[in-house]
Amino acid sequence: MSNGIVTSHIINLIDKDSRLDGRKLDQFRDIKIEYGVSAKSAEGSALVKIGKTEVVAGIKMEVGEPYPDRLDEGTIIANVELLPLSSGEFESGPPTIKSIELARSVVDRGLRESKAIDFKKLTIKKGEKVWTILIDAYSINDDGNLADAIGLATLAAIKDAKFPKYDEKEEKIDYKEKTKKGIELKELPIPVTVLKIKNKFILDPTLDEENAMGARLTVTTVEDGRICALQKGGISPLTPEDTEKIIELATKKGKELRKLFK
């Protein structure tokens, strides 16, 4: 719900380095991570709360044939569902552009471009059988900054995951039996979304702040500070100086958030 006076109020506040909920401009809300929330069903699962925003992510693993151009590589498939359960603004139906954007730009690109997962290690038999890691993230309550919550939740779910037992002779997965083998994560690509309102930059925007949006940039970084994904959103353009400043902020916060996994 875009609401006129609240938006102008937010803009006035941010001009005074203040926010509706009293936070500092670069301050996150409290973050909570819970692992194994669907341990009976999923190979890996996790729930992430950032303030009142809540996301769950789950991992399923399947065995299939490799792509013809990548005979010795498994793959990942990322999907995001913005549930009508999580907000009065979301509707039932096929994926919206917002959910597709989140799946591609936050989950898929972050993991792929950072080479966090060694796809070669997902090969069971070259050219014939490889693992596919299916990542699904669901919004449970949307109070803004779903992108960062989804990023953290999918990483946590992958860290939580264990391969199910695979019988090579029978060519069947026994989903009831999990092995001790996890998915090795060589990098932790952490997305941090920065909103530019007026000439100020804020982190971890709430829904009201997102609706007041000028420009948005989600920056995904890895441990050594390199950027592995960028996604610009919002209606206003960004100058190169803005972009630099945003990346600096996101990299710094990314370092902090990475500690949540250690």
Add this chain to the structure above:
Amino acid sequence: MPYNKRFDGRKFDELREISAEVGVIPNADGSAKFKIGKTIAIAAVYGPRVLHPRFLQDPTKGVLRCNYNMMSFSGSGERVRPGPSRRSKEISHITEKALEPVLDLSEFPSAVVDVYIELLQTDAGTRCAGITAAALALADAGFPMKDLISAVAVGRIEDKVVLDVSKEEEDYEGGMADIPIAMLPRTGEITLLQMDGLVTLNELKEVLKSAKKACEQIYKVQKDALRARYLK
């Protein structure tokens, strides 16, 4: 072969562990989580709000619309494809029918009340868990209700009536009857009754008796959860 001992060691008339919590989704007008064994259902209520398209509106009262969905990683085997299936559509429909008899939406003509049910983890009894969670979410939202609705699946394996069927029992090789039941626990009136399998009338009588007793237990957990929100 006689079925003398349940796979999980429960007594034949014993429920799995159950727990409930309301107010779990801040955005929703009412919400609840219900766990039975390892099955976890979350329900959220939105509305009353304007119902489109117009021809679906009822000028005398609000319309209840339920939507049951399994999260894609919540199944026991491969990933469940997102989006509605024939199964989820049927369950959504019977959920509406199970809840409508207790719900009074006369103050909201032409409007719709949406109930979204998501299964986070499943281990049999998902439709019953969904209905139980949905009833809680509607009460939490403050809609007038004649009673809550509690639901449980009762089965018949060989010559035994088994309460709160487990996944292993659902898959019992010798065949079984699976009977999900929802009721107003206060009066014992039934609002959902389905069956897969074969039973005799006498067995069905025993099934209903077992369900009534179990629904009373579930009812208590539901009521405690509704009160707990305000007793902190």
Add this chain to the structure above:
Amino acid sequence: MGELKVKDKDIVVPGDVLAEGMDFLPAGGAFREGENIIASQVGVVSVNGRLLKLVPLNAKYIPKRGDTVIGKIVEVTNNCWFVDIGYSNHACIPLRDGSMEYIPKGADLTQYYDYNDFVVANITNVSKSKEIDLSMKGPGLRKLSEGRIIKVNSAKVPRIIGKQGSMISMIKQMTDCRIVVGQNGLVWLYDIDPLKEVIAVEAIKKIEERAHIQGLTDEIKMFLESKVGVKNAVQ
């Protein structure tokens, strides 16, 4: 002989039996079924002689004539404004009740209230099929120009206002905020100091959460004192 099954101030939920026998009468939130009086909502019991009623702890807003509400303009036509007041049907401000001043026919109505504007309005009529008419003619009825809107449960509005407005006056006085509470559960707040606004919001949210607690006024007073200091405390 009738028997009361609950005590005054008990928290009850749908299906709870409040009383047996014909000695008691059900009022709001309760109904008779055979010999029994049953609760139909989550609420606090109020026993008033033979009358049993519930003060709901969470209830949907149902518009009533005379209510002052806050709403958002969602549609502007050439002879009325449609307003979302948190009820399923949108309410309508007809042209003739749009302002104290005369609005000529054919005027651009967005000049008065535009899309997404919030207004404080009065309900002048609710038809049987729940068509709702609003008026902007009256003291305090206006377009809101600055500040924030928060949503609370409409069942808690009486508690937020307090007896003769005591609770809300206390919050206003101690935080210096300007506040308007709509009967429909939308609340408008504004102060130049954003932190004071945050404190007022916290106080209102606290009342919403703990509306059923006795001694709430003192609790809120203490909360406000701890946040703003005693200097602003009620004399």
